[in-house]
Amino acid sequence: MFGQPTRRDALRRAALLPAAPGLVLGGADPAAAQAPDGPKGGAGFRAGAATSNITPPLGGDIVGGFRPFPSDHVHDELHARCLVLDDGTARVALVVCDLLGAHRAVFDEARRLVTAETGLPGSHLFASCTHTHSATSALGKDRLAAKPGDLDEYQRFVARRVADGVRRAVKNLGPARVGWAVGSEPREVFNRRWFMKPGTVPVNPFGEATDQVKMNPPRGSPDLVKPAGPTDPEVSVLAVRRPDGRPVAVYASYSLHYVGGVRGADISADYFALFCDRLQQLLGADRQDPPFVAMLANGTSGNINNIDFTKKGERSEPYQKMREVADRVAEAAHKAYRTIAWKDAAPLAAKLDELEVGVRHPTPDQLARAKVVLAEKPKPDAPASLERIYAERTLRLNDWPDKIPLPLQAVRVGDVAIGGVPCEVFVETGLAFKAKSPFKPSWVVSLNNGYYGYLPTPEHHDLGGYETWLGTNRLEKQASEKILARLLEMVAGLKT
Numbered sequence: 284m285f286g287q288p289t290r291r292d293a294l295r296r297a298a299l300l301p302a303a304p305g306l307v308l309g310g311a312d313p314a315a316a317q318a319p320d321g322p323k324g325g326a327g328f329r330a331g332a333a334t335s336n337i338t339p340p341l342g343g344d345i346v347g348g349f350r351p352f353p354s355d356h357v358h359d360e361l362h363a364r365c366l367v368l369d370d371g372t373a374r375v376a377l378v379v380c381d382l383l384g385a386h387r388a389v390f391d392e393a394r395r396l397v398t399a400e401t402g403l404p405g406s407h408l409f410a411s412c413t414h415t416h417s418a419t420s421a422l423g424k425d426r427l428a429a430k431p432g433d434l435d436e437y438q439r440f441v442a443r444r445v446a447d448g449v450r451r452a453v454k455n456l457g458p459a460r461v462g463w464a465v466g467s468e469p470r471e472v473f474n475r476r477w478f479m480k481p482g483t484v485p486v487n488p489f490g491e492a493t494d495q496v497k498m499n500p501p502r503g504s505p506d507l508v509k510p511a512g513p514t515d516p517e518v519s520v521l522a523v524r525r526p527d528g529r530p531v532a533v534y535a536s537y538s539l540h541y542v543g544g545v546r547g548a549d550i551s552a553d554y555f556a557l558f559c560d561r562l563q564q565l566l567g568a569d570r571q572d573p574p575f576v577a578m579l580a581n582g583t584s585g586n587i588n589n590i591d592f593t594k595k596g597e598r599s600e601p602y603q604k605m606r607e608v609a610d611r612v613a614e615a616a617h618k619a620y621r622t623i624a625w626k627d628a629a630p631l632a633a634k635l636d637e638l639e640v641g642v643r644h645p646t647p648d649q650l651a652r653a654k655v656v657l658a659e660k661p662k663p664d665a666p667a668s669l670e671r672i673y674a675e676r677t678l679r680l681n682d683w684p685d686k687i688p689l690p691l692q693a694v695r696v697g698d699v700a701i702g703g704v705p706c707e708v709f710v711e712t713g714l715a716f717k718a719k720s721p722f723k724p725s726w727v728v729s730l731n732n733g734y735y736g737y738l739p740t741p742e743h744h745d746l747g748g749y750e751t752w753l754g755t756n757r758l759e760k761q762a763s764e765k766i767l768a769r770l771l772e773m774v775a776g777l778k779t
């Protein structure tokens with residue numbers, strides 16, 4: 284009974300040890316020591332994945348910047364990538380859409396269709412947008428509308444295609460093993476808000492000289508002092524594969540706004556799609572039937588982009604930079620994937636809540652000034668000035684109710700917890716969630732279930748800058764703290 288340790292014991296211990304520093308692995312799992320997956324794999328746990336094309340017709344407006352312009356080419360198709368997990372009792376669907384963002388009404392409609400057609404509870408559909416800046420809009424004609432009008436044709440199409448993708452993923456359900464790991468790629472994330480030398484931060488579009496930081500400052504400028512916050516280099520990975528080892532899907536997340544660098548008026552899914560393509564190649568998962576599905580969700584990148592502001596910029600060919608970033612992040616995900624302790628079972632759970640959050644309204648001064656700015660006749664053929672754009676936004680936000688219900692979501696897959704927030708979440712909130720969540724690993728996905736603007740922390744509100752401007756930001760100063768607290772409560776509830 285107490286003889287020499289067996290080889291099985293040694294393998295069991297090996298399975299408990301992290302493979303490399305900085306990697307977070309799952310807990311003890313004797314089956315994890317069997318490599319490759321033994322015949323006992325897939326006892327009850329199932330997974331299926333599918334991808335829906337959501338590319339709009341040419342001619343629709345590309346919406347990433349301040350001034351939309353019509354698309355005239357498709358560099359690469361836009362997709363809704365869908366993964367369904369089934370633990371034998373509960374089912375969860377994870378979806379990532381190649382869109383800048385989508386109005387909450389699009390997700391509500393997708394949820395209604397998915398529940399009607401598959402029986403999946405609405406709370407268990409976790410869908411988000413990547414934030415590619417080279418897509419047309421699923422935000423609706425009036426992207427600042429508090430309440431949606433009727434869904435437009437493209438919004439209805441996206442909801443329909445998300446539901447189709449989930450239905451097809453259900454059809455593709457088959458025995459699977461599940462695992463998770465966290466990799467790192469620190470070279471591609473930079474905080475984009477900078478403290479600058481006194482007097483060098485421009486006056487904001489409201490005519491106020493109150494900003495202490497500048498978003499996207501001039502590169503290599505002698506006026507730069509230091510970045511106004513951290514970055515999060517982690518590449519979070521949740522993966523499923525068949526008992527014979529064939530990859531089914533990888534749901535990854537990285538906290539990088541987007542990369543950009545497209546050609547002209549191209550539609551493109553940005554580095555998010557190139558990541559998926561490269562990871563599929565690294566995993567040897569090409570030409571499977573049904574196809575392997577990789578997905579890259581946007582983590583907490585409200586204040587993070589891909590620009591090293593300490594250096595002067597160098598010219599890149601269209602799509603070159605995007606591919607370099609995608610390759611590096613995919614390599615980090617692949618490295619993490621190879622450390623996964625595969626499991627035959629993992630409990631699934633999800634929760635969808637609404638949190639009442641205050642809306643920011645213009646001050647009487649801001650309102651009066653906006654009316655003055657808009658009373659001036661714009662120069663014919665000149666692009667609208669930032670002053671004018673923000674004056675319009677100021678008036679629109681004045682019509683919003685004082686409080687709105689904000690959809691928040693939490694999903695559990697075994698030891699993993701993922702929080703969903705319908706905003707461009709600042710990295711500090713994501714880091715705090717990771718540190719405080721009872722699940723390891725945990726991460727937040729932005730642009731989940733809707734779009735309610737940037738979500739700076741109260742400290743960043745005090746610093747000012749683009750992301751805090753009224754219209755770019757719509758929610759009360761304390762919103763990020765309230766959201767974080769509620770998300771942590773929600774994931775704690777998934778523990779039991």
Ligand SMILES: [Zn+2]
Pocket residue numbers: 414540707
């Ligand atoms: Zn953005």
